[in-house]
Amino acid sequence: MQDCIFCKIANHTLPSNPVFENDKVIAFYDLNPQAPVHILVIPKIHCPSLIDVSDNNIMKDLFDAVQTIVKEQNISDFRTVINTGKSSGQTVFHLHIHILAGRNLLWPPG
Ligand code: AMP
Ligand code: ZN
Secondary structure, eight states: OTTOHHHHHHTTSSOOOEEEEOSSEEEEEOSSOSSSEEEEEEESSOOOSGGGOOOHHHHHHHHHHHHHHHHHTTOOSOEEEOOOSGGGTOOSOSOOEEEEESSOOOSSOO
16 A cells, blocks of 8 residues: 555565564564564555454464564563554554563553
8 A cells, every 4th residue: 555654664665674574474673662572563465454354364474473573582471462443552554463572561551
């Protein structure tokens, strides 16, 4: 999608600090980290949010990537977050999973 920043990261027209990439998924460090480790995992195909996912393979590809990344980085304790909709805190309308780690994470979240 033309004006989507995460599509631009996925097709390498906007730079990112990448962590993982395969043909379906790319993962990169968040620009504004909320924890010592804050990684975003996105599908290369544009999909605005979780509610718009019609192909469950997308979710499998994303969570497979999450597993690979945390194993590669020796992260045992982490939180995955998918904000869906403005009032949940979603600001970029291209589906993404946050991986947060490296500090004690509060529950319930704010
Ligand atoms: P959300 O609020 O769940 O939509 O998450 C969007 C995340 O994308 C925020 O944590 C932002 O800091 C992050 N972000 C926005 N633009 C970029 C970018 N160009 N590179 C890396 N992270 C970004
Ligand atoms: Zn997009």
